[in-house]
Structure formats: C-alpha cells, structure tokens
Amino acid sequence: AQKVTQAQTEISVVEKEDVTLDCVYETRDTTYYLFWYKQPPSGELVFLIRRNSFDEQNEISGRYSWNFQKSTSSFNFTITASQVVDSAVYFCALSGGYGGSQGNLIFGKGTKLSVKP
Amino acid sequence: KAGVTQTPRYLIKTRGQQVTLSCSPISGHRSVSWYQQTPGQGLQFLFEYFSETQRNKGNFPGRFSGRQFSNSRSEMNVSTLELGDSALYLCATALGSGGPDTQYFGPGTRLTVL
Numbered sequence: 001a002q003k004v005t006q007a008q009t010e011i012s013v014v015e016k017e018d019v020t021l022d023c024v025y026e027t028r029d030t031t032y033y034l035f036w037y038k039q040p041p042s043g044e045l046v047f048l049i050r051r052n053s054f055d056e057q058n059e060i061s062g063r064y065s066w067n068f069q070k071s072t073s074s075f076n077f078t079i080t081a082s083q084v085v086d087s088a089v090y091f092c093a094l095s096g097g098y099g100g101s102q103g104n105l106i107f108g109k110g111t112k113l114s115v116k117p
Numbered sequence: 118k119a120g121v122t123q124t125p126r127y128l129i130k131t132r133g134q135q136v137t138l139s140c141s142p143i144s145g146h147r148s149v150s151w152y153q154q155t156p157g158q159g160l161q162f163l164f165e166y167f168s169e170t171q172r173n174k175g176n177f178p179g180r181f182s183g184r185q186f187s188n189s190r191s192e193m194n195v196s197t198l199e200l201g202d203s204a205l206y207l208c209a210t211a212l213g214s215g216g217p218d219t220q221y222f223g224p225g226t227r228l229t230v231l
Contacts, residue, residue: 043224045222047219047222050219101173102220103165104165105209108159110159
C-alpha cells in the first residue's frame with residue numbers, strides 16, 4: 001500500500017530562520033512521483049514541485065530546496081531564511097507513475113508552519 | 118491561463134439533502150480528480166474522471182458520485198447528506214495524457230451539513 005508520513009504536525013520559527021519539513025513515503029511501485037503543495041489560509045492547494053522516482057537530483061528554487069533520497073524513502077523540503085508569507089500548511093504527496101495511476105494523490109497529514117516576525 | 122474554478126465556494130445544507138458541486142478545469146486538462154479534506158482524515162481521494170469515464174475511485178460510499186462532461190467540466194454529487202460530510206471539497210485537474218503529470222487544485226467548496 002502507498003503511504004506518506006509527515007511526522008511534524010506543527011512547526012513554529014522566527015523569521016529568517018531555516019526550516020526543514022520532513023516527508024517519508026512508502027510504495028511498491030518502481031515508477032512514482034512525489035509532490036509538495038502549499039495550502040495557505042485561503043484553502044487552495046498550490047503546487048510547489050514534482051519529482052519522479054528516477055531523478056534523485058536535489059532541486060533549488062529561490063529560498064526553497066528539496067532533498068530526495070530513495071535510500072531512505074524521504075523527500076524533505078527546506079525553506080531558507082523563512083518569511084511570514086511562508087506560513088501555511090505544507091503537504092507532501094505521492095502518486096503512481098503511469099497514466100491513470102497519477103490521478104490519485106496520496107497525501108500526508110500536512111505540516112503547519114508558522115513563521116513569526 | 119485561467120486556473121481551476123469551483124462553484125459554489127460555500128454551501129450550507131441539512132442532513133438528508135443532496136448537493137452538487139461543479140469544477141471547471143484549466144483549458145486543455147482532461148483529467149479531473151476530487152478530494153475531501155477534513156480535520157480528522159486529512160485529504161482523501163474521492164474519484165478521478167478522464168474523457169467522461171471514471172478512471173479511479175477512492176474508498177467512499179456510493180452516496181458520493183461524479184460525472185464528467187465532454188468539455189471536461191466535472192460535477193460531484195453527494196446524496197443523503199450526513200453531518201460527517203462537512204468538509205472542504207477540492208477539485209484538481211491535470212492533462213491526463215499519460216506522461217508526467219501534475220494536478221492543479223481549485224479553491225475548493227466548503228460544505229457545511231447541519
């Protein structure tokens with residue numbers, strides 16, 4: 001069965017601190033995709049990144065970076081120099097790698113990040 | 118490019134009633150998935166439609182149903198509403214072409230069942 005675990009329920013940091021959100025996944029598929037989404041208080045899930053199972057390169061986008069390690073089934077997300085606008089709930093998600101199996105995202109429970117000024 | 122739109126944004130119903138929610142996808146997207154979000158259960162997959170056919174289904178009772186039209190717009194229906202159906206219902210759309218795909222979410226419909 002597929003499963004995503006985000007062990008950190010809530011994290012609170014002060015602005016400009018770095019913060020890492022953990023994500024551990026379980027799947028028997030050899031081809032799969034991992035995602036991070038951000039959900040601000042407005043409720044809409046905002047796509048941040050997609051990573052496929054064959055690409056273990058880390059990725060950096062501005063203050064955001066992602067570390068994918070297949071050996072530990074983890075896909076962690078780091079925000080550098082956090083800002084108040086980063087306050088949101090962040091979800092890690094997993095999908096299958098083929099056509100129809102991509103339509104079903106398995107989500108973790110989410111990590112609520114609060115960045116205080 | 119316009120994003121995913123969902124109507125209505127808010128809905129209040131009473132137990133036993135039925136409700137229909139609508140989702141219009143991003144232009145060119147043919148896959149529409151529906152999710153239920155509650156504080157207790159988190160985000161759970163309801164079903165996915167592609168080319169007017171249900172392609173995937175989550176573990177929800179038959180009271181939850183959906184359909185997709187030829188223009189890829191989708192509706193989901195919940196019959197005989199229960200208090201536990203109160204939730205944020207999110208629609209997500211994707212190309213659905215079979216290659217690497219990403220789901221883009223709408224703002225959701227917040228349903229309250231009294």
